[in-house]
Amino acid sequence: MANMAKTRNKIRESAGDKVFLTVIYIILALLLIAVLYPLIYIFSSSFSSPTAVSAGRVWLWPVDISLKGYESLFKNPQVLTGYGNSLLYTAAGTLISVSLTIMLAYPLSRSTFYGRNVIMMIITFTMLFSGGLIPTYMVVKSMGLIDTRWALIIPNAVWVWQVIIARSFFQQSIPSELVEASEIDGCTDLRFIRSVVLSLSKPIIAVLVIMYAVGQWNAYFDALIYLKSADKFPLQLILRSIIIQNNSGSSNMDALKQVERQQLAELLKYSLIVVATLPVLIIYPFVQRYFVQGMLVGSVKG
Amino acid sequence: MEAAGKRLSARKSFARHWQLYLVVAPPLLFFIIFKYYPMLNAVLAFKDYYVTKGIWGSPWVGFKNFTMFFENPMFGSLVKNTLKLSFYLLLAGFPIPILLALMLNEVRAQKFKRFVQLVTFAPYFISTVVMVSIIMLFLAPRLGFANVFLNHLGFESINFLGNPGMFSSIYVWSDIWQTAGYSAVIYLAALSGIDPTLYEAAKVDGASRFQKIWNVDLPGILPTISIILILNVGNVMAIGFEKVYLLQNQLNIANSEIIATYVYKIGLLNANYSFATAVGLFNSVINLVLLFTVNAMARRFLKSSIW
Numbered sequence: 001m002a003n004m005a006k007t008r009n010k011i012r013e014s015a016g017d018k019v020f021l022t023v024i025y026i027i028l029a030l031l032l033i034a035v036l037y038p039l040i041y042i043f044s045s046s047f048s049s050p051t052a053v054s055a056g057r058v059w060l061w062p063v064d065i066s067l068k069g070y071e072s073l074f075k076n077p078q079v080l081t082g083y084g085n086s087l088l089y090t091a092a093g094t095l096i097s098v099s100l101t102i103m104l105a106y107p108l109s110r111s112t113f114y115g116r117n118v119i120m121m122i123i124t125f126t127m128l129f130s131g132g133l134i135p136t137y138m139v140v141k142s143m144g145l146i147d148t149r150w151a152l153i154i155p156n157a158v159w160v161w162q163v164i165i166a167r168s169f170f171q172q173s174i175p176s177e178l179v180e181a182s183e184i185d186g187c188t189d190l191r192f193i194r195s196v197v198l199s200l201s202k203p204i205i206a207v208l209v210i211m212y213a214v215g216q217w218n219a220y221f222d223a224l225i226y227l228k229s230a231d232k233f234p235l236q237l238i239l240r241s242i243i244i245q246n247n248s249g250s251s252n253m254d255a256l257k258q259v260e261r262q263q264l265a266e267l268l269k270y271s272l273i274v275v276a277t278l279p280v281l282i283i284y285p286f287v288q289r290y291f292v293q294g295m296l297v298g299s300v301k302g
Numbered sequence: 303m304e305a306a307g308k309r310l311s312a313r314k315s316f317a318r319h320w321q322l323y324l325v326v327a328p329p330l331l332f333f334i335i336f337k338y339y340p341m342l343n344a345v346l347a348f349k350d351y352y353v354t355k356g357i358w359g360s361p362w363v364g365f366k367n368f369t370m371f372f373e374n375p376m377f378g379s380l381v382k383n384t385l386k387l388s389f390y391l392l393l394a395g396f397p398i399p400i401l402l403a404l405m406l407n408e409v410r411a412q413k414f415k416r417f418v419q420l421v422t423f424a425p426y427f428i429s430t431v432v433m434v435s436i437i438m439l440f441l442a443p444r445l446g447f448a449n450v451f452l453n454h455l456g457f458e459s460i461n462f463l464g465n466p467g468m469f470s471s472i473y474v475w476s477d478i479w480q481t482a483g484y485s486a487v488i489y490l491a492a493l494s495g496i497d498p499t500l501y502e503a504a505k506v507d508g509a510s511r512f513q514k515i516w517n518v519d520l521p522g523i524l525p526t527i528s529i530i531l532i533l534n535v536g537n538v539m540a541i542g543f544e545k546v547y548l549l550q551n552q553l554n555i556a557n558s559e560i561i562a563t564y565v566y567k568i569g570l571l572n573a574n575y576s577f578a579t580a581v582g583l584f585n586s587v588i589n590l591v592l593l594f595t596v597n598a599m600a601r602r603f604l605k606s607s608i609w
Binding site: 014016017020021024025027028031032034035036038039041042053054056100101103104106107108110112113114115119122123126128129130131132133134135136137138139140143154155156157158183188189190193214217218219220221225236237239240243244266269270272273276277280281284285288291292295296 | 314318323338357402430512583
């Protein structure tokens with residue numbers, strides 16, 4: 001079918017259409033380069049020697065391949081602590097967020113659940129209006145969460161968008177006949193959730209896990225406002241301090257000469273970017289379809 | 303949808319679904335504590351906050367904090383910077399994903415199409431901190447790639463981030479670089495939902511590729527376009543704190559201080575809670591009004607709206 005359409009297209013293609021299509025291909029190829037080039041450049045720089053990076057000799061591929069950037073990175077206690085913290089926040093945050101989201105979305109998908117429309121309105125209204133930064137900060141403060149690890153996990157645990165996505169998934173994929181049949185058999189709601197809902201919901205759980213995990217791994221704002229002690233900082237805050245505020249702050253470089261130290265500090269920034277982004281970009285091609293699914297499910301019902 | 307039969311009365315529903323109400327309680331409590339309680343706390347905007355007296359014990363001052371903000375010399379430039387940045391982002395950032403989707407839709411080589419999609423979607427996963435780091439490394443005054451490149455061509459170096467006039471372009475175009483591929487997905491889905499018989503008809507009429515895009519594709523995704531437009535216009539005042547704050551420096555601050563970053567500095571760094579709450583509330587209310595207005599206009603003129 002697709003093949004037939006292709007051959008027919010070829011026959012019908014007028015000269016004008018060919019030019020038009022060629023222009024499109026050229027534009028897309030240029031876009032492809034514009035998106036890929038910075039990524040490749042960062043990656044290549046991170047594997048080059050400090051002097052090559054500082055001299056601006058890296059254009060596309062690594063120059064004088066070296067692992068110096070990564071070596072100094074893994075000797076940097078700040079970075080290691082940050083990495084550990086981020087892993088912890090991502091794991092714990094995702095677990096809590098996904099659980100709360102499902103606990104909210106599933107009952108809201110049941111048509112016999114009295115009050116579901118009111119609850120839905122209460123929740124969606126928070127997408128349109130919020131108390132603001134300071135009032136929220138004061139709530140977090142009054143609960144004693146400031147400068148605790150919980151401050152990165154609890155105050156933004158549930159995203160409304162995720163609830164909408166999960167709810168419409170449940171509405172579409174759990175037939176009400178199944179619910180009714182189980183009720184007639186005397187199956188309680190909790191048992192139904194445990195044994196039926198959870199096993200039918202693997203796709204939506206995957207979507208939720210990935211979206212929350214990426215969000216938590218990439219977040220820095222809550223850490224910026226709620227955390228004070230550096231030993232609790234997630235990786236993104238360490239990155240900000242080293243790259244954006246330019247505090248290389250590493251003691252093991254003291255022995256080096258001034259110039260060498262500067263070059264290494266520069267190289268370290270590239271390696272740091274790679275290390276912070278790689279976990280997400282590596283899983284990305286495998287999970288892209290879940291993201292697309294999530295966006296589309298949400299937009300149908302949203 | 304309501305196949306599960308008649309809606310139950312409240313009492314019957316509680317009796318039958320008490321377990322579900324238990325399940326729903328914790329997340330609902332989350333919304334009440336972390337989303338609705340702050341809305342109550344927003345009365346701070348109308349008070350003079352004393353730490354010792356607490357929010358409710360502090361004296362009422364009416365609209366004093368608001369008038370202070372309107373009379374503040376910063377007011378004009380904050381509103382101007384916020385609006386300028388958002389409208390620039392809207393004007394440049396809104397059409398590009400649509401164009402990208404329309405172009406991708408013309409590509410017949412499936413592998414190429416999928417590859418372009420995969421690559422252009424990827425930067426969406428880069429965190430704000432890393433994004434700003436990349437911008438700073440590329441635009442660094444001495445060693446940055448952009449300047450090394452300019453020097454090679456025989457030009458003088460430019461201090462991109464130190465130039466207030468370049469701030470909004472740096473912000474907007476890096477944002478487009480990061481999100482265009484992501485935003486295109488929704489239009490691609492809309493395009494794949496267009497009735498194939500329309501294409502057949504266009505072919506019979508001898509339409510060129512461009513005519514087909516203009517007369518079939520664009521009208522087909524118009525509802526999607528208008529909904530995304532409403533959402534974007536409705537968020538004009540809600541431009542993100544995160545990236546602007548990281549891109550700010552002493553040299554570009556005249557153009558890069560927006561309402562959100564100002565609230566953070568006045569409120570959390572200077573601990574001027576009441577005033578910062580008032581500024582933030584002003585921003586949220588304007589945003590809410592905008593969203594309702596745009597939505598009403600869209601319902602009237604485009605026959606589609608988000609509620």
